[in-house]
Amino acid sequence: MSIAFLGPRGTFSEDAAILHGGENSSRTPFASIPALTEAVETGLCTEAVLPIENSIEGAIAVTLDLLIHQTPLKISAEVMVPVRHFLVTAPGAELSQITTVMSHPQGLGQCRKFLEQCLPNAAQIASLSTAGAVEEVATSTDLTKAAIGPGRAAALYGGQVLASDIQDVHTNVTRFVVLAAEDRPPTGRDKTSLCFTVKKNIPGILAAVLEPFARAGIQLTKLESRPTKLWLFEYVFLLDFLGHHQDEPVARAIAELTDLCEMVKVFGSYPAFPVETLGFLGDFSRSANRPADA
Amino acid sequence: MSIAFLGPRGTFSEDAAILHGGENSSRTPFASIPALTEAVETGLCTEAVLPIENSIEGAIAVTLDLLIHQTPLKISAEVMVPVRHFLVTAPGAELSQITTVMSHPQGLGQCRKFLEQCLPNAAQIASLSTAGAVEEVATSTDLTKAAIGPGRAAALYGGQVLASDIQDVHTNVTRFVVLAAEDRPPTGRDKTSLCFTVKKNIPGILAAVLEPFARAGIQLTKLESRPTKLWLFEYVFLLDFLGHHQDEPVARAIAELTDLCEMVKVFGSYPAFPVETLGFLGDFSRSANRPADA
Structure with missing residues (x-):
């Protein structure tokens, strides 16, 4: 009875899985979107949450193509998750110490105004996922680094949240579909x-x-x-x-x-x-x- | 009277510019799609070619959003360019010598069958652009490396073409629009x-x-x-x-x-x-x- 989601833990995709299945649901991270339908089709999981569109970026083509061409699974629910970004550091860091900000390029791009206004001199470093950047910063002892990422990742990895809802656009929402054997x-x-x-x-x-x-x-x-x-x-x-x-x-x-x-x-x-x-x-x-x- | 295109030289975008303006047209490479409309709006160039959709991958969202939200420029022409991939090496290399194949991940993905059948043991290395991979391989003296990329890039950088039209799908075509002050x-x-x-x-x-x-x-x-x-x-x-x-x-x-x-x-x-x-x-x-x- 596990829900497949796009990992790592702490992503907006895991938020969607929690919103659908509850905090106590069993959840399994996978490394790609096609792996999610595969997981349900082969019985590894009973449901999968797949991002299908974002209110700013538009359609997630890989999900649409899976539905059109590949999977026999049915959409049994939809979930909408606001994309809320947080500035996360290791415990004890202060804003004035930060010289580097890490995130997925989309996370950095979605918080451009905040970075220009509050951290104009910080170097920006790209990482593979927002949750991954939060994990790296939260579990390090380096107080000069901050990450931009989801609040759940900060909680999960013990990070300190210095600033909340730092995204430029507050109507940034991702819609997920839940796929299962039946609708x-x-x-x-x-x-x-x-x-x-x-x-x-x-x-x-x-x-x-x-x-x-x-x-x-x-x-x-x-x-x-x-x-x-x-x-x-x-x-x-x-x-x-x-x-x-x-x-x-x-x-x-x-x-x-x-x-x-x-x-x-x-x-x-x-x-x-x-x-x-x-x-x-x-x-x-x-x-x-x-x-x-x- | 120069045409702005998405660089580097040798890309399918330059093919589109040539198909539109002719072999002898003046062409200027830029590093991003938004830079192309900026180049025409500010008078650096008179026209720009922008990829707008691919027959496999679908719409190019950044181009659609520029047209919808930003640029006052008009579509004055459309150009369609087949995505044809070539296996390129330094002059003198033979197939049996190749141990590494470089390309943009999309180029590697679009030639999966050819690679499985003809170079099953070669390591695959990701690069930032198909044309860039061809340049690197064509101008090196290393005969163990091959690149997958456009034919024009092979010609431009003096590469040797070992195999032609190695893409899995032959109906892979990119549609470009030409933007100018008037339609x-x-x-x-x-x-x-x-x-x-x-x-x-x-x-x-x-x-x-x-x-x-x-x-x-x-x-x-x-x-x-x-x-x-x-x-x-x-x-x-x-x-x-x-x-x-x-x-x-x-x-x-x-x-x-x-x-x-x-x-x-x-x-x-x-x-x-x-x-x-x-x-x-x-x-x-x-x-x-x-x-x-x-």
Whole structure:
């Protein structure tokens, strides 16, 4: 009953696994996104959390391609995790001592304003992961180094949090999908994800495939495209919308869509994440010195 | 009158610049994609070629975001370049001598079958760019090293081409856009690119914005989405279609689209690239020992 996530421990992916399975869930880190579906397909784990889109960076292509081309697993839940960055040091360090800041290049880039204003003279060093940078700094005795990374990593590795929520953009959220053998029965507040390729040489077909959803008043929450990889500049479209594929109007719209398509793959129906809870995920800055929870 | 491209010399981006401006065009390499639009906006160059999508990897997000959020430049042309990989060594090396193969991780990944079959025991070393790996190998005296990279880089740096078209997938093509101060007048076989955000809380609005194009028989060639970055999980849609924005039916469809949108930005109209010419870009394998052309 373990949840596969993209490691190392302390990442935002582990935050997603905890948000889904609870603090006491069993969780197993893996080194790549394709390893996560492999882990569930082979029975190593029962569920996997995969990042699928970020509100600033956009789609995570490797996850979309796994869903389109490879895995038979279903989306059984979605989880949204705010990307909150923290300035972490070894215990006892002070801001004036810091001469070097380490993080994944994306972490450094997402905190550019804070670094310009508060640490303008610190050298910036790239590392392979934000959680890895926090581990390195938190477990060292060097008080001149700081890392930018997730609060859970600071707590896990015993780091000292000098500053909280130092990211430039506060609406930076990553959406994860939970993959499992089956999707979920209807709850009344569901979402469905699917992909399709349209039949060729039919003018206006993209408007036509969306029309049944419009007619049924089904709210689309996302439309995305990926290359088919079979031929040049032909696309697979990925569609998210509110409703469950067992709901009668949704089932009818999917049937009408299917008539106009060469291929339709329903990734699953699952409860929509309560977006209103974002921003209430706990105060990592105060929990940094708690014992590790994983 | 110089064309800005993503360097170093010998990259597929330089191929795109040559295909657009000719062998004798003046070309200037830059180190990043945002530097390319900056170069034209500030007058350092008159045009820039930017990769916008690859037929396997999909959209190049940084280019889409520059077009959506930053640059006032217009798309004045598109160019498609097949991603053809070559096995390059220093002059005189033989296959049996090779113990190491260098390339950008994407180059190594795109030639996995060739490497497994023909160089199963060679160590694979990652480098920062395919063209850079070719330069390093071609200009060395070490006959045990080979690089995977573009044919033009082999020609440019005097490398020996041992094997040609070693990529696994032969329908691997990168599409580039040429940005300039103005787009182009109608030629009769044009494409138009634009982006839009729809008005909020109107059910079925995405089907509605596409309907005027369907009604006018305008063929969509691409629909893509990017995060607005302003708020969570709201999207900017990018649309490509056949026709020029000065054509009467296209102008009318854009006007109807605009009525349903919060924002519309027309990136420009430009001649559609003749896709039928792909695969006839010259034989790099025979030109590897020609003098550098740039």
